[in-house]
Amino acid sequence: EVQLVESGGGLVQPGGSLTLSCAASGFPFSSWSMRWVRQAPGKGLEWVSSITNSGRSTYYADSVKGRFTISRDNAKNTVYLQMNSLKTEDTAMYYCARGGDYPPEGQGTQVTVSS
Numbered sequence: 001e002v003q004l005v006e007s008g009g010g011l012v013q014p015g016g017s018l019t020l021s022c023a024a025s026g027f028p029f030s031s032w033s034m035r036w037v038r039q040a041p042g043k044g045l046e047w048v049s050s051i052t053n054s055g056r057s058t059y060y061a062d063s064v065k066g067r068f069t070i071s072r073d074n075a076k077n078t079v080y081l082q083m084n085s086l087k088t089e090d091t092a093m094y095y096c097a098r099g100g101d102y103p104p105e106g107q108g109t110q111v112t113v114s115s
Helices: none
Strands: 003-007 010-012 018-025 034-039 045-051 058-060 068-073 078-083 092-098 109-113
Touching (some): 003 092, 018 034
Antiparallel strands (some): 018 078, 034 045, 034 092, 068 078
């Protein structure tokens, strides 16, 4: 059974930082690219960032480029999202997902950026 467990969200002030983690199990993690997506209240899913299975290549939405960093540890079956210089518009539920188009399969972790 595929499991993706996101953690690390919380309430942070504008300009602050958070690191999200996604622990994966039930599939050959090191063979899969992974991505982070988010959903703000009342909006659809928005792609945030992707990383290839090896971790050598990463991709970012323009809205987070230069502020967020995606990484992975294949030995720990975990993908991370380091988020710096957070803005109120980053407030959303964040999900990790497999590949380029699989839907999120975890419960997500809430990030709220507010003063």
